[in-house]
Amino acid sequence: MLVKVFGSAVFGVDATTITVEVNMEKGIGYHLVGLPDSAIKESSFRIAAALKNNNYHYPGKKIIINMAPADLRKEGSAYDLSIAVGILAASGQLKSEEINNYIIMGELSLDGGLQPIKGALSIAIKAKEEGFKGIILPFQNVKEAAIVEGLDVYGVENIVQVINFFEGKEEIQPTKIDSKEEFNKSLEFPEFDFSDVKGQESIKRCMEIAAAGGHNIILIGPPGAGKTMLAKRLPSILPPMSMQEALETTKIHSVAGKIKEAGLLTQRPFRSPHHTASSVSLVGGGSYPQPGEISLAHNGVLFLDELPEFKREVLEVMRQPLEDREVTISRAKFTITYPSSFMLVASMNPSPGGYFNDPDAPISTSPAEMQRYMNKISGPLLDRIDIHIEVTPVPFEKLAETRKAESSVEIRKRVTQARIIQTERYKDFEHIHYNAQMSSKLIREYCALDEMSLNLLKTAMERLNLSARAYDRILKVSRTIADLEQSYSIQSHHIAEAIQYRSLDREGWLG
Template structure:
């Protein structure tokens, strides 16, 4: 007898429906075809044990399981549940008249209990797209999958529950979930606030500009100056995620298996801080089964690279293309997948390997051209060109640390950032894929970053004296546009250009050598 169930394969952040055809007939062997990997092939042992532990029997006839389309490789253990149900249906041990109305995924333990799977959210989106009545999934993935509207999500604990539901013995109610209600009810809480940071007013101003325009930042300063403290507080001044951004971010974390069973939507902007020993594959994504890397997990959020000069040079170089294109493409012999990578890069570094041995007690040698050049030599020029803002972070004085003067809270700064972003949203409303000033390509820079004659003269002088590259020129104009937005100005003025030039520290230092 022949039966069909439906599962899905995840490629990148999208899913594709897989038809699981099972035939039980004359013979005495078990065959699995359709390009299964080892984890899928081993499902025979898990399925057989789970079937027996739940009061059924494994047919001793010839069993053929075909995973179609047969020319696409199937990977992972999440096909166990649909394979088990298809075998039981083909051997007439269950009726399950609505079996083909559901998309089914789940990994079976030997006793028939279900373990969670990766990518439940994109699979649920695929199930709705293909018109399935519902999605049967392990209970631990049910809340994640249920954020997809107009789809019955049936969370089951074990094989027995799935069989009872499909046979109509014990109907399991779909998990109720309204995406917009969940999104609106999520309260973003954080213990990290800019009000806790003493001094560093110039750096706070720079990070406000970065947040307002989505600009990449590098901070250079001695240990203990507050670089990490400031970077960790950046998400607290970023605008809240939109519903679309929240779904997009949740999708990536679902594919990577980073969502907990209590999670529905990711409501906070991600903050990823990989260690400097991270490999290039872990950073940008890849592997034999392409998985998102740190830059994709930071999508719509912040990627913080602490001690930038300690990262391997080739690891940093692989970020050059994602920083420009806001996505990363992983290509293999038979497949190519795209992962979104629209993140703010915040990097920090010491200008000298000697820490406090140089530059303390007002010693200017800490910022000497030779010291800066040594630090710059570890990072390629093309990568630095893709970082909009270079900032010198000086140690906080004793008077500033002990001062009772209150600092601006993150909430206050965030209001100004949101107002600036609203101006940008209005500006780019008709342009697909552009959401902030940092994303502007050359033709939009020419359109929205026009400057008057006096500003041109100032910028020309800076370009000639400091030797800025063409990319640095574009970065300065984008920064100027963001500074103008923060001040509520429709046009870019000379003071906006002057401030933007100050945020190209490394260009200025290299020009002085």
Template sequence: MLVKTYGSAVQGVDAITITVEVNVDQGINFLLVGLPDSAVKESQQRIDSALRCHGYKIPGKKVVINMAPADIRKEGSAYDLTIGVGILAASEQMKSDQISDFVIMGELSLDGGLQSMKGALPIAIQAKKEGFRGIILPKQNAREAAIVEGLEVYGVENIKEVIDFFNGVGELERVTLDIKQEFYKNLTSIEFDFQDVKGQENIKRALEIAAAGGHNVILIGPPGAGKTMLAKRLPTILPPLSLNEALETTKIHSVAGKMDHNASLITMRPFRSPHHTISDVALVGGGGFPQPGEISLAHNGVLFLDELPEFKRTVLEVMRQPMEERRVTISRARFTVDYPAAFMLIASMNPCPCGYYNHPEKECMCAPGVVHRYLNKISGPLLDRIDLHVEVTPVPFSKLSEAALSEKSHEIRERVIKAREIQNVRYAESESIYCNAQMGSKQLREICRIEKEGQDLLKTAMDRLGLSARAYDRILKVSRTIADLEESENIQTHHLAEAIQYRSLDREGWAG
């Protein structure tokens, strides 16, 4: 008897429906075809043990299983339940009249229990798109799949529940979610707050500008000055995720298997902080079986690179194209996948190997020329994509001991949201531009016009400070964001003056 069950394969951040055809005929053999990997081939032993635990078995006949389309590689152990249900139905140990209405996925334990799987959300989205009535999957992933409205989602703990459901002797509990309630539940809850930071008002101001315009930032300062503490609080002043952004972010984390058990929707902007020993593949994504990298996991959020010069140069260089295009393309001989990568970069570094170059109190112990070599670990093209260079100085005792509380994150966020709303109106007709940091040369000429007084200030700054040519565009973009924060229609001279001070690493002679 021939029976078809349905599973799904994840490619990139989307899913493709897989038809599992099971035919039980005269003879003795077990054949599994359709380009399965080792984990899929090993499913026979897991399925056999799981079925025997509940009084069923793989029939002692010729069992042929085809996973179509056969030109797509089937990876992972999540097809165990799909194949197991197909074998039972084809051998008439279970009714098969409703099987074609459901996408069935899950890895089986030897006792018939189900383990969690990756990619539940994109699989559920594809099932809804193709008109399936519902999806049956491990209980741990049910809330994640239940985000998709109009699809019956059933979370199960073992294969016996599935068998009883199709035989009509048991019921499965449908998992439902109020998406709006899930979305708003944790939208404003924050772990860190700028209120906790003593002093550093100039750095907070720089991060507010960065958040308002979507600008990348690098913080330069000695150890213990508060660079990491400030960076961790940047997501708390970014505008809240929209529902579409939350779904997009959840999709990526689902594919990467980074969702917590029984989690549903990611409502907080991601903050990723990889260690400097990370490889280039781990950062941008890829591998033999491509997976999203850290830059994709930081999509719609913040990527924090602490101790930037300690990262391998090759690792940093592979970020250049994704930073511009806001996506990364992984190409293999058989296929190509795209992962979104629209993130804000915040990096931190010491000014020299010992950490105390330009320190107001401690003397730098580095030999002549060492500071230059240390800074040269970061290439010019990468620095070209970082709009704000901010010097962080240690907080004096008088500030640390102050009883007065600083401004709260939600107060700063309100100003950032207002500035972003201005930009939303400004770039409403541009498909690929959402904030000031993403302006191209054409938009820069149209939007960032400055008066003669401002032009003179810029000329003087470039001559006296030795600013590079690449700093010119960055200064204009940042000054446009500062003007938006003040709800000013035009860029004023004092907006330019503030933007100029955020180009530390472009100054000639900064490192001696």
């Protein structure tokens, strides 16, 4: 007897429907075909134990299972439930005509319980696109899958519930989640708030500009100046995610298995990989490609603390994703593209000892040591960072102040207003939403300068010996400063402020 059950495979951030064909006939043997990996090949042992422990029998016949399309590599243990239901139906232990209307996924424990799977949101989106009535999956994944409207999502805890559901012995209510209500949950009380930061008004201003235009930023300062504290608070002033951004972000985290029991992700992600991270962990990849840190930071912030301590080859692989806002991983038989539109926030000490050019420093550093330290970061990578700013230690008078600083909520209002202006400006351009994403053509169109501003920029370019890319960065940042002031045109003082934020380009910075 031949039975077809439907599952789903996730490649990149999108799912592909898999047909699990189970054929049972006279004879002995278990044959699993269709490019399964080791985890799927081992499923027969888990399925046999799960059926026996729930008073069902594993048929002693010739079983042939094909996972179509057969030329597509399948991986993971999430097909256990699909195969088990197919075996039960083919052996006549489960009789139902409804099986073909559902996507069925889940990893089986030996007692018949179900373990969570990865990519539930992508699977649910694909199931709705292809017109399936519903999806059956482990209870732990039900919140993320239920985000998809117009699809019945059933969360089950064991295989017996699935059998009883198809035979009409047990009614399971589909899980319903109001995604708009989830999305509109209060964001007014961030965990890390700028009101906790004493002093550092100029750095807060830089952070506000970076958030308003989506600009990459690097903080340079001695240990204890507050670089990490400031970076952690940047997501709290970014505009709330749109529904589309929230779905994109949730999908990536779902594929990586980072959702756990949460539903829609409404907070912008903040990723902070350690400086020992490898190239693959940062950009994604592996034998069976998974999203890396830059994709997990999509629509959020990627924080690289102590930038020069990262291996140079690790930092260099970020150059293309920073420009293209996506990363493509190529293998012999397939290519996967992950979105990676993130804000890069980096921090570094000004020298190996941390106190370069400080006459009272406890550790001194020679110019040669300083040059070797700075050479760990390539010029092309620094060119892709729009804002360079020096962070100085906070004086005691500021630390002792009891007055609360401006809160993240207040700063976010200004940032959001500037983003609204940019959204309106770029409404006719696909994939461009804020100033940092402007192409050279758009820079020429929206960053026109008057004569005074042009002369000021020309002088700065000549004195600092800036590259063409740095020229573009200054124009982008000045456009954002103008947007924060709700100014239609870029003024000379906007250019002057933007030029100040190129600290690493200044002559004499190294001594």
